Amino acid sequence: MSDPDAALDYVNEMARTRGYVLPYHKLMANADIDVLKAANNLVAAAYTDDRKLDKATKELIFITSLTVMRASPGHIASHIRVALDLGVSPQEILEAIEITLPEAGVVTFQHGFTVWAEVVGAQGIEPTIETHDGGN
CATH class of the missing domain: 1.10.8 (Helicase, Ruva Protein; domain 3)
Known part of the structure; x- marks a missing residue:
C-alpha cells in the first residue's frame, strides 16, 4: 500500500x-x-x-492507436475529450479514426466510431423506407 x-x-x-x-x-x-x-x-x-509533436497531434495518434488496439471505450473517450478540449474538431477526430479502416478493418473502425459518436453526440439519419437492422 x-x-x-x-x-x-x-x-x-x-x-x-x-x-x-x-x-x-x-x-x-x-x-x-x-x-x-x-x-x-x-x-x-x-x-x-513537450517534444516536436504538438498535444493535439499526439491525441489524434493516441485515438487512432487505441482504436486499432480496441481499447476500452472509456479509454478512447478520454482521449477524444482531451482532443476536443485542445480545439481539435469532431471531424478531425473522425478522420483520425477513419485511418484505421484500410489496415485494421471495418470492425475496428466501428469500435472507435461508436465511441466518437457517443462523445460528440453525433446524430444519424433514419431511412424513410422499411429496412432490416443489419444484424445489430
Whole structure:
C-alpha cells in the first residue's frame, strides 16, 4: 500500500498534466505507486512531455492507436475529450479514426466510431423506407 496523501498528490498531478486519470491509475496509486510512477515516466517521455509533436497531434495518434488496439471505450473517450478540449474538431477526430479502416478493418473502425459518436453526440439519419437492422 502507498502513502494515501502521496498517492493522492500524485494522481492529482497526473490529472493536471494529462487532463484525465484512468481507473487503473487510481488503483495503482494506492496499490503500488512506485510501478505507477515508472509507467507514468515512460508515458511522459513519449506522450505528455513537450517534444516536436504538438498535444493535439499526439491525441489524434493516441485515438487512432487505441482504436486499432480496441481499447476500452472509456479509454478512447478520454482521449477524444482531451482532443476536443485542445480545439481539435469532431471531424478531425473522425478522420483520425477513419485511418484505421484500410489496415485494421471495418470492425475496428466501428469500435472507435461508436465511441466518437457517443462523445460528440453525433446524430444519424433514419431511412424513410422499411429496412432490416443489419444484424445489430
